[in-house]
Amino acid sequence: MNRTELRFALRTLPFLDSRAQLPAGALELRPHPGRRLLVWHPDAIEAVFRADQRLGHPGSRSFRPLMGPKSLLWQEGERHASYRRVLGTPLRGRRLAGYREMIAATVHEAIDALPTGAEPPIADWTRRIALRIMARIVFGEADEGVLEPFAAWMDRALGSRYRTLAYRYVKGNLPLPGATLEHALTAAARTAARANPATLAGQLLGADSPFAGIDDGELRDQIVSLLFAGHETTASTAAWALFWLSRDDSLRERVVAEVSSSDGFAADEVPVLQAVVQETLRITPPVPAAGNRVLTRDCPFDGGTVAAGTVVTPSIYLAHHRADSFAEPYRFDAGRFLGGRVPPQRYFPFGGGIRHCLGSQLGQAEVRMIVAAMLRRRELVCVDPRAGVPQLRGHAMAPSPRLRIRILKCRD
Numbered sequence: 001m002n003r004t005e006l007r008f009a010l011r012t013l014p015f016l017d018s019r020a021q022l023p024a025g026a027l028e029l030r031p032h033p034g035r036r037l038l039v040w041h042p043d044a045i046e047a048v049f050r051a052d053q054r055l056g057h058p059g060s061r062s063f064r065p066l067m068g069p070k071s072l073l074w075q076e077g078e079r080h081a082s083y084r085r086v087l088g089t090p091l092r093g094r095r096l097a098g099y100r101e102m103i104a105a106t107v108h109e110a111i112d113a114l115p116t117g118a119e120p121p122i123a124d125w126t127r128r129i130a131l132r133i134m135a136r137i138v139f140g141e142a143d144e145g146v147l148e149p150f151a152a153w154m155d156r157a158l159g160s161r162y163r164t165l166a167y168r169y170v171k172g173n174l175p176l177p178g179a180t181l182e183h184a185l186t187a188a189a190r191t192a193a194r195a196n197p198a199t200l201a202g203q204l205l206g207a208d209s210p211f212a213g214i215d216d217g218e219l220r221d222q223i224v225s226l227l228f229a230g231h232e233t234t235a236s237t238a239a240w241a242l243f244w245l246s247r248d249d250s251l252r253e254r255v256v257a258e259v260s261s262s263d264g265f266a267a268d269e270v271p272v273l274q275a276v277v278q279e280t281l282r283i284t285p286p287v288p289a290a291g292n293r294v295l296t297r298d299c300p301f302d303g304g305t306v307a308a309g310t311v312v313t314p315s316i317y318l319a320h321h322r323a324d325s326f327a328e329p330y331r332f333d334a335g336r337f338l339g340g341r342v343p344p345q346r347y348f349p350f351g352g353g354i355r356h357c358l359g360s361q362l363g364q365a366e367v368r369m370i371v372a373a374m375l376r377r378r379e380l381v382c383v384d385p386r387a388g389v390p391q392l393r394g395h396a397m398a399p400s401p402r403l404r405i406r407i408l409k410c411r412d
């Protein structure tokens with residue numbers, strides 16, 4: 001590992017902040033052989049996402065074993081497209097609206113347990129809600145017997161950045177879930193598929209699905225991928241949104257007024273809250289880098305050529321902090337998203353191309369509903385706003401576990 005890679009691994013966010021304004025918007029993390037480029041210039045981002053179908057998507061050294069080798073995240077070609085059709089359709093439009101009541105019930109259940117004076121660590125609290133919602137979508141119910149060990153495994157692997165790095169560079173691998181949890185996850189999926197074909201497990205294993213006959217290994221990889229991708233990111237976004245709102249009384253009051261007559265499910269009913277979510281995803285993107293892409297042929301770039309075999313990683317964090325895309329990029333300003341659309345090559349919290357996040361609509365709806373219900377039912381402050389510094393949790397960017405909110409008053 002060279003010095004640049006070492007600084008990137010150990011001091012990722014300060015390293016990125018020191019590079020954000022580089023005009024080229026590209027940085028070599030590793031030279032040949034195995035060249036790796038971080039890219040965030042809008043032209044390069046547009047080119048990568050436009051060419052995505054022809055690129056390779058190998059994943060990263062840490063996440064590939066965690067999600068499993070057969071995860072849809074690293075599948076290619078027709079099998080990948082097929083996974084997206086089967087699992088993506090239930091997460092959009094009319095089918096998505098079918099989850100509205102379940103999401104509301106899950107969120108309200110969690111808020112019921114917050115009396116005046118409670119001080120939950122905000123990221124942990126939102127993580128539990130988002131995991132329960134995702135489990136209900138995948139299995140039809142949130143079986144704590146599976147969720148508790150799943151959450152404990154995630155914490156073991158990702159809870160501390162330094163532990164994650166030690167696992168990766170000293171032991172060579174992040175900790176795996178173990179045979180008991182893997183068996184519980186696949187058994188829960190097969191039971192759910194028989195009981196309720198509308199669950200994601202049911203869609204995947206239903207008689208007319210191309211994946212009806214997959215073995216337990218491949219099933220395990222999809223269930224872990226869905227539970228993981230579907231909750232860590234959403235939870236971080238909700239925690240950050242509550243954090244940013246707790247710092248701005250007038251913005252918070254505007255959102256409180258909006259959510260007095262809406263549960264937040266429909267974005268067009270709550271334009272200010274939706275702008276808060278979009279700005280939250282810009283300034284503190286829970287996934288700071290989209291998936292790795294590998295060039296399958298030589299490509300022209302910045303007056304030169306990037307050779308086939310180069311790994312290109314689109315940096316969401318850096319693209320979102322370019323001053324020529326967003327004036328004063330380190331200032332939270334929801335107003336940026338109240339008057340028009342930001343070009344997708346400058347703002348892409350959900351990645352792009354053929355790997356664009358499958359759950360982008362679901363994730364945003366959940367965040368709006370968590371924030372809406374919380375602001376409607378509780379008055380809150382951040383206990384230690386200085387703890388609101390971004391931290392890496394695996395590859396995801398989350399608030400510090402020290403960041404707590406205090407419930408000042410129950411409005412119910």
Ligand code: HEM
Nearest residue numbers: 073229230233234287290291350351352355357358359363
């Ligand atoms: C605010 C919440 C979320 C954020 C910010 C987010 C972000 C992302 C990003 C950046 C990617 C990589 C895209 C790329 O490489 O170009 C991704 C992929 C993915 N996300 Fe999300 N995500 C969120 C919520 C969800 C939810 C709720 C699900 C539910 C299942 C989900 C499922 C997936 C899947 C399956 C992929 C892989 C897609 C593929 O490889 O074809 N995500 N997400």
